[in-house]
Amino acid sequence: MELNLEPNIADPDGFYDELLAVHQGLSKEDSDALNARLILILANHVGDRDVLTAALKAAQR
Amino acid sequence: MALALDLGRKGTPVLVLDDHDGVGQGSRAICFAKRTLEIANRLGAGQRMIDKGVVWNVGKVFHGDDRVFQFNLQPEDGHRCPAFINLQQPYFEKFLVDEIRVAQDEGAPIEIRGRNAVTALDQRDDHVLLDVDTPDGPYQIEAEWLIACDGARSPVRDMMGLSFDGRVFEDNFLIADVKMTADFPTERWFWFEPPFKDAGQSALLHKQPDDIWRIDFQLGWDIDREKELREDNVRARVDAMLGEGAEYELEWTSIYTFQCRRMQEFRHDRVIFAGDSAHQVSPFGARGANSGVQDADNLAWKLDFVIRGLAPEALLDTYSEERVHGADENILNSTRATDFLTPKSEISKVFRNAVLELARDHPFARPLVNSGRLSVPCVYDGLSLNGPDMLDGPERTRVGAPAVDAKLGETYLLDRLPGEFTLLCIDAPAPDIDEVDGVPLTHLGLTARGNPFLKERYLGDARGAVYLFRPDQHVVARWPEASADDVASAMRIALGKGA
Numbered sequence A: 001m002e003l004n005l006e007p008n009i010a011d012p013d014g015f016y017d018e019l020l021a022v023h024q025g026l027s028k029e030d031s032d033a034l035n036a037r038l039i040l041i042l043a044n045h046v047g048d049r050d051v052l053t054a055a056l057k058a059a060q061r
Numbered sequence B: 001m002a003l004a005l006d007l008g009r010k011g012t013p014v015l016v017l018d019d020h021d022g023v024g025q026g027s028r029a030i031c032f033a034k035r036t037l038e039i040a041n042r043l044g045a046g047q048r049m050i051d052k053g054v055v056w057n058v059g060k061v062f063h064g065d066d067r068v069f070q071f072n073l074q075p076e077d078g079h080r081c082p083a084f085i086n087l088q089q090p091y092f093e094k095f096l097v098d099e100i101r102v103a104q105d106e107g108a109p110i111e112i113r114g115r116n117a118v119t120a121l122d123q124r125d126d127h128v129l130l131d132v133d134t135p136d137g138p139y140q141i142e143a144e145w146l147i148a149c150d151g152a153r154s155p156v157r158d159m160m161g162l163s164f165d166g167r168v169f170e171d172n173f174l175i176a177d178v179k180m181t182a183d184f185p186t187e188r189w190f191w192f193e194p195p196f197k198d199a200g201q202s203a204l205l206h207k208q209p210d211d212i213w214r215i216d217f218q219l220g221w222d223i224d225r226e227k228e229l230r231e232d233n234v235r236a237r238v239d240a241m242l243g244e245g246a247e248y249e250l251e252w253t254s255i256y257t258f259q260c261r262r263m264q265e266f267r268h269d270r271v272i273f274a275g276d277s278a279h280q281v282s283p284f285g286a287r288g289a290n291s292g293v294q295d296a297d298n299l300a301w302k303l304d305f306v307i308r309g310l311a312p313e314a315l316l317d318t319y320s321e322e323r324v325h326g327a328d329e330n331i332l333n334s335t336r337a338t339d340f341l342t343p344k345s346e347i348s349k350v351f352r353n354a355v356l357e358l359a360r361d362h363p364f365a366r367p368l369v370n371s372g373r374l375s376v377p378c379v380y381d382g383l384s385l386n387g388p389d390m391l392d393g394p395e396r397t398r399v400g401a402p403a404v405d406a407k408l409g410e411t412y413l414l415d416r417l418p419g420e421f422t423l424l425c426i427d428a429p430a431p432d433i434d435e436v437d438g439v440p441l442t443h444l445g446l447t448a449r450g451n452p453f454l455k456e457r458y459l460g461d462a463r464g465a466v467y468l469f470r471p472d473q474h475v476v477a478r479w480p481e482a483s484a485d486d487v488a489s490a491m492r493i494a495l496g497k498g499a
């Protein structure tokens, strides 16, 4: 499998809203912790090691 | 001691020089892994270790007050040895020395000289000249080969001016071995950010024989060693962990820092380094003593063949190649565990704690929790002594791997691989060959019919297989069927004579 960097989320505005909403009212520390949990959950869902490496590279820019 | 026993049993004269007298009394290693016990079994000392040791399978991981999860190293069926035992290192050493005494009585040429310290050495063309200091005065001795098993601070390494590079971890661990008759279960309990007072960053509780428990506290970098080692301070921490009123005696306490480092090469002509002198890892994962025993297992047969003129000296370079590979694997694992235990930055701590939080509710995060990956034997993938892998067989018994045990009626497969080159034919015809260039080859013929262990571990989907094992039980080559020529050429590769 290859890392998909094309649009893939059906409802982009709705998703973005939801992402901001879960951080609503959190301290910086709690937000960082939530982000870390989210990354780990998503990474596990992807699973594919090559895709994960490609994603880390893409994020590094 | 393992090396002396192995070599002596093969008939090679060995002299052990030890600046101490008798078995070391410090309690250091406690966790001995299956492969180590299998090697000890081959040397005749394994059963006493298993009988004396505490077998454990269950581990619990806590974060603060909460239990994060529990694991069970549920042992696989069909192995003689358990996955792990806990045993104080002095017992481990004593059982080896006792077996040396037995071997001596049977005529094995082994001599142990206590309170004999090596103080200088000079490498000559065909020997090493040693200066030895004893209570009765100094003497000199010539050795054809010198194996420096003189620990992490190796004086021999220093005398030769060789480097020992790697990483020092800025952390101090307080160990207390306490004697108590408590009814904690025989489990490994590990805390991240323990809830009891002054316990530091992490803590460990683990049972040993004789009602002794190993307790470990991770204290951090800036500490006053002398103060922390004072009995009342140690007791205050232990009391907080075990609960007020717990009755115990302090058996042994120590503070250690740790490092992960190794020598560039383990062989320097006639001086060969083994154990902590060659490589040092953090204790998380129990890889120190366990890998030292694998060094001995790897070196003994090679040195024996070289000394008897049956293999070229180049074979000894493969000791360095293979064990450097093993040391790198151990250093990598132990460094990763350390990075999880002691996050080195703010963000690494955020991720570490995220893993621990998620692991409570979700199984996916549990494999990410790293409180030390327990020692597993090293596979010599892609190294120079490997012959061909022509069998589409199981991954775990591929070329380079150590033999995997399997129950055979009343005995076990590893008991039948007795420290010589061995050709195992499972439901395959045996080629007609019983020595190669003077090196004997033992035959073992088995059937996998009615033996699911053999089938699963050695055949997979294959109908039959031929496996060639080295004296240290690693797989040299495997085929669906092999000719005498196939076997001879694989054996020459494994003897360091090239393809």
Ligand SMILES: Cc1cc2nc3c(=O)[nH]c(=O)nc-3n(C[C@H](O)[C@H](O)[C@H](O)COP(=O)(O)OP(=O)(O)OC[C@H]3O[C@@H](n4cnc5c(N)ncnc54)[C@H](O)[C@@H]3O)c2cc1C
Binding pocket: B017, B018, B019, B020, B024, B028, B029, B030, B031, B032, B089, B116, B117, B118, B119, B149, B150, B151, B152, B154, B155, B156, B175, B256, B274, B275, B276, B277, B283, B285, B286, B287, B288, B289, B290, B291, B292
């Ligand atoms: C707290 C702690 C816990 C550990 N737990 C584990 C564990 O659970 N499992 C595990 O596998 N490992 C563990 N280890 C590591 C393990 O203890 C070491 O890897 C092991 O002892 C190394 O054995 P060695 O024979 O190479 O060296 P050492 O045990 O250090 O022996 C070296 C010997 O050489 C002698 N010597 C030194 N200089 C000279 C000289 N000039 N002349 C003559 N003799 C000399 C010394 O007296 C000593 O007897 C632990 C270590 C520590 C500190």
